[in-house]
Amino acid sequence: MTDLPDLPDVHTQAETLVQALPHMQRYDQEIVVIKYGGHAMGDAAAAEDFAEDVVLLEQSGVKPIVVHGGGPQIGRMLEKLGIKSEFAAGLRITDKATVDIVEMVLAGAINKQIVGTISAEGGKAIGLCGKDGNMVVARKVTRTVVDPDSNIEKIVDLGFVGEPEKVDRTVLDAVLKAELIPVLAPVAVGHDGATYNVNADTFAGAIAGAMRAKRLLLLTDVPGVLDKDKNLLPELTVEDCRRLIADGTITGGMIPKVETCIYALEQGVEGVVILDGKVPHSVLLELYTDHGAGTLIRR
Ligand SMILES: Nc1ncnc2c1ncn2[C@@H]1O[C@H](COP(=O)(O)OP(=O)(O)O)[C@@H](O)[C@H]1O
Numbered sequence: 681m682t683d684l685p686d687l688p689d690v691h692t693q694a695e696t697l698v699q700a701l702p703h704m705q706r707y708d709q710e711i712v713v714i715k716y717g718g719h720a721m722g723d724a725a726a727a728e729d730f731a732e733d734v735v736l737l738e739q740s741g742v743k744p745i746v747v748h749g750g751g752p753q754i755g756r757m758l759e760k761l762g763i764k765s766e767f768a769a770g771l772r773i774t775d776k777a778t779v780d781i782v783e784m785v786l787a788g789a790i791n792k793q794i795v796g797t798i799s800a801e802g803g804k805a806i807g808l809c810g811k812d813g814n815m816v817v818a819r820k821v822t823r824t825v826v827d828p829d830s831n832i833e834k835i836v837d838l839g840f841v842g843e844p845e846k847v848d849r850t851v852l853d854a855v856l857k858a859e860l861i862p863v864l865a866p867v868a869v870g871h872d873g874a875t876y877n878v879n880a881d882t883f884a885g886a887i888a889g890a891m892r893a894k895r896l897l898l899l900t901d902v903p904g905v906l907d908k909d910k911n912l913l914p915e916l917t918v919e920d921c922r923r924l925i926a927d928g929t930i931t932g933g934m935i936p937k938v939e940t941c942i943y944a945l946e947q948g949v950e951g952v953v954i955l956d957g958k959v960p961h962s963v964l965l966e967l968y969t970d971h972g973a974g975t976l977i978r979r
């Protein structure tokens with residue numbers, strides 16, 4: 681028989697609650713957008729921890745909005761179906777066959793899985809994507825990339841990849857008023873009625889901006905923004921972020937993430953945090969403790 685771990689005594693629990701109270705009041709009735717990245721989604725136990733945090737937030741008076749990713753999961757499904765997947769400037773080149781799979785994996789499988797886990801933890805969630813109620817209308821994206829062989833810049837047609845042009849709050853306002861937790865897949869509609877695949881960080885930034893969220897939390901698989909020696913940078917300004925991108929400290933998938941943070945701050949979001957979603961209860965630790973978790977980015 682294994683020994684049970686020591687449980688915090690009643691005094692420790694009370695102390696924890698007293699410390700958390702001012703933080704809880706700060707977020708009361710405020711919108712917090714949580715982007716749950718594909719890499720942050722661990723095993724079933726980790727998904728339950730995440731759902732538990734979201735439910736607890738809602739029960740303490742916060743209005744959480746979950747935006748999820750699913751890049752690795754889309755990749756695995758495309759591989760299973762023998763469809764080649766390519767990226768340009770961090771975005772998945774998305775032809776017609778690919779966009780159908782993207783929608784199936786994001787708005788179908790992952791979205792409903794998260795809704796189910798939140799329900800199992802005692803919450804009431806509603807799964808939607810940007811197409812519902814014209815919530816997110818996207819315009820087609822093109823990117824210029826430098827060909828590594830010739831060093832010549834070329835324009836890449838990314839197919840059905842979009843970026844949010846307009847966010848309509850109507851559906852989200854109604855859902856929050858009904859005390860439901862919105863869980864959003866980053867799939868949007870174009871002016872032409874077509875389905876567009878949107879990077880989940882970008883989608884979350886647009887939602888946080890339009891909803892004037894108090895906080896945007898981006899959950900990933902690293903502790904936050906790291907310096908060149910891989911130490912966590914707990915707090916950064918927009919100016920620091922621009923310098924770290926320019927000097928090559930911030931690269932790859934962290935670039936769109938930090939750019940999203942800058943965009944959200946410019947839209948009036950008060951603070952944006954990049955944190956490790958694989959750490960149990962990272963959302964509660966960030967919002968309800970003095971030390972927080974991850975990297976806080978401010979104006
Ligand atoms: N300075 C940095 N600090 C932390 N991570 C960085 C940095 N520069 C690049 N990265 C990379 O960015 C990745 C996070 O981006 P990404 O893989 O797109 O996350 P997600 O799938 O959660 O959206 C990290 O796993 C890391 O490899």
Ligand SMILES: CC(=O)N[C@@H](CCC(=O)OP(=O)(O)O)C(=O)O
Pocket residue numbers: 716717718719748749750751752754770771772782841842866877878879880881
């Ligand atoms: C255009 C584009 O690249 N879209 C992403 C959407 C999912 C996503 O962003 O998921 P993560 O947050 O898990 O990376 C993709 O197809 O992978």
